[in-house]
Amino acid sequence: MNNSQQRPVARKEGLVIQEMPDEVLVFDTETNKAHCLNETAAFVWKACNGTNSVADITQSFGNQSGKPVDENLVWLAIDQLNENNLLAENLQANFNGQSRREVIKKIGLAAVIALPIVSSLVAPSAALAVACTGNPNSPCTGNNNVLGRCCGGNCCEGQGFPCMGNTCG
Amino acid sequence: MLRTEPFDSVHLISMNGLPKRKDRFTENHIRFQAYGVKVGIEAEKQSHLKEIYSRLGRVFTGGLKPASESEIEYRFFVERTRGGVYELYRNDEKTIEESDKEIFFDSVESQIRVTIAEFAREKVFLHAGVIGWKGRAIIIPATSYSGKTTLVAELAKKGALYYSDEYAVLDADGNVEPFPKWLSLRGVIDDYTQLECSVESLGGAAGTETIPVKMILIARYDKKKKSPQKWRPKRLSGGQGMMEILPHTLPIRNKPEFVLKVLNKLVSRAIIVKTVRGEAKEFAETLLNFFEHHTDFNNP
Numbered sequence: 219m220n221n222s223q224q225r226p227v228a229r230k231e232g233l234v235i236q237e238m239p240d241e242v243l244v245f246d247t248e249t250n251k252a253h254c255l256n257e258t259a260a261f262v263w264k265a266c267n268g269t270n271s272v273a274d275i276t277q278s279f280g281n282q283s284g285k286p287v288d289e290n291l292v293w294l295a296i297d298q299l300n301e302n303n304l305l306a307e308n309l310q311a312n313f314n315g316q317s318r319r320e321v322i323k324k325i326g327l328a329a330v331i332a333l334p335i336v337s338s339l340v341a342p343s344a345a346l347a348v349a350c351t352g353n354p355n356s357p358c359t360g361n362n363n364v365l366g367r368c369c370g371g372n373c374c375e376g377q378g379f380p381c382m383g384n385t386c387g
Numbered sequence: 388m389l390r391t392e393p394f395d396s397v398h399l400i401s402m403n404g405l406p407k408r409k410d411r412f413t414e415n416h417i418r419f420q421a422y423g424v425k426v427g428i429e430a431e432k433q434s435h436l437k438e439i440y441s442r443l444g445r446v447f448t449g450g451l452k453p454a455s456e457s458e459i460e461y462r463f464f465v466e467r468t469r470g471g472v473y474e475l476y477r478n479d480e481k482t483i484e485e486s487d488k489e490i491f492f493d494s495v496e497s498q499i500r501v502t503i504a505e506f507a508r509e510k511v512f513l514h515a516g517v518i519g520w521k522g523r524a525i526i527i528p529a530t531s532y533s534g535k536t537t538l539v540a541e542l543a544k545k546g547a548l549y550y551s552d553e554y555a556v557l558d559a560d561g562n563v564e565p566f567p568k569w570l571s572l573r574g575v576i577d578d579y580t581q582l583e584c585s586v587e588s589l590g591g592a593a594g595t596e597t598i599p600v601k602m603i604l605i606a607r608y609d610k611k612k613k614s615p616q617k618w619r620p621k622r623l624s625g626g627q628g629m630m631e632i633l634p635h636t637l638p639i640r641n642k643p644e645f646v647l648k649v650l651n652k653l654v655s656r657a658i659i660v661k662t663v664r665g666e667a668k669e670f671a672e673t674l675l676n677f678f679e680h681h682t683d684f685n686n687p
Contacts, residue, residue, distance in 0.1 A: 234643040234644045234647055236629075236647035236648065236650075236651050238625045238626055238629075238651060238654075238655075239625065239655075240624065240625075240626075241624060241625060241626030242626075243626055243629050243630075243647060243651075245639070245643045245647060247643060250639075250640050252629075252630065252633050252639075254626040254627065254629065254630045255626075256626070337627075337630060339630060339633065339634065341633050341634065341636070341639040341640060342634055343640060344501050344502075344504065344505035344637040344638065344640070344641070
């Protein structure tokens with residue numbers, strides 16, 4: 219199948235979706251990851267209904283913005299959606315032999331439309347989101363092991379979380 | 388909400404006839420509810436219960452309602468081993484083991500508080516400092532050791548109403564309720580030990596009304612940073628703001644749908660700014676000036 223004719227499908231299961239004026243916030247209940255889709259990424263994601271082809275989405279986005287849109291812009295969005303597990307089926311972005319960086323540079327210079335951005339973070343458990351007590355430089359022993367403290371630069375929870383300030387991120 | 392009752396009068400109840408955790412376990416317990424979360428605490432010694440109850444009283448200053456045994460959702464058991472180690476169990480799972488008594492009871496209070504904050508009915512708890520100014524709130528989501536309490540205390544000294552140095556408690560409309568626990572100031576004894584004090588002892592006053600939030604401040608402290616003549620913080624979009632707030636949102640994993648709805652209401656009405664700030668005393672003045680000039684106090 220021609221790349222332009224691929225029909226991506228947005229994942230819906232296991233996601234909590236919050237529409238905002240120019241963005242969409244998506245919370246993945248399986249991974250506890252939150253994703254913020256800017257206007258461009260949100261448009262593409264919403265258009266991924268399994269019926270629209272990439273070419274259709276490109277045209278539709280162009281019509282909506284009133285400006286011609288490079289298909290690579292849509293692929294850039296799809297690439298990030300794919301990377302963040304926001305598509306129902308894996309779809310590899312194809313930039314016709316160019317690297318993603320080259321495409322971003324090329325489109326970014328010419329575009330009057332914002333590049334698609336999907337920013338993500340892992341939402342911490344409640345215990346990890348709260349105050350540390352005691353000295354954060356003390357070793358991970360006893361109680362320090364259970365409250366998600368960062369001690370001596372390590373997250374004591376032992377679940378591979380990094381330290382963000384003095385709490386485990 | 389009822390005022391906190393004296394410890395000995397209502398909450399200390401014999402466990403006779405109720406199942407006991409392990410054969411050797413306690414006869415004493417406290418049962419209460421806060422924000423709709425029903426909690427039971429059991430301990431070998433009354434002195435341990437008193438210790439916990441006293442700490443909870445400084446956190447839940449609005450009081451704790453009694454709860455009945457059949458309602459209890461979260462049970463905490465406190466015991467001390469023969470080796471002198473204090474242990475806390477939550478619903479039969481050991482969650483704390485600590486030999487230092489002060490650290491242990493600090494951690495017990497923290498864990499009970501977090502449980503309530505995570506499972507509170509129809510509320511969203513953010514780890515944040517909160518002040519009120521002319522009936523509108525500024526919330527300051529931040530991690531521990533970020534100078535949140537110091538900034539809140541300075542704002543309170545300048546006439547802002549103290550709402551919390553720990554939690555922004557949001558209702559379903561995204562408005563913030565008072566959670567005026569005693570302030571936990573660091574840097575008085577050393578950089579880590581917290582000194583608990585009331586806002587009144589600092590010459591401030593606590594807010595009593597639920598108010599709309601008009602500003603969300605994402606600030607990182609840098610002691611070298613001087614407050615500029617004209618402060619121009621970076622403005623964030625609603626989505627960017629949500630991403631900054633989510634790491635400080637306790638119930639996000641537990642009730643994401645409700646949380647996102649509430650946060651959406653919150654960010655849609657507030658300006659969200661991100662900055663690096665200097666000393667709290669200087670910055671408090673800058674912040675209040677900015678808030679004065681960028682807030683429509685007539686618009687809820």
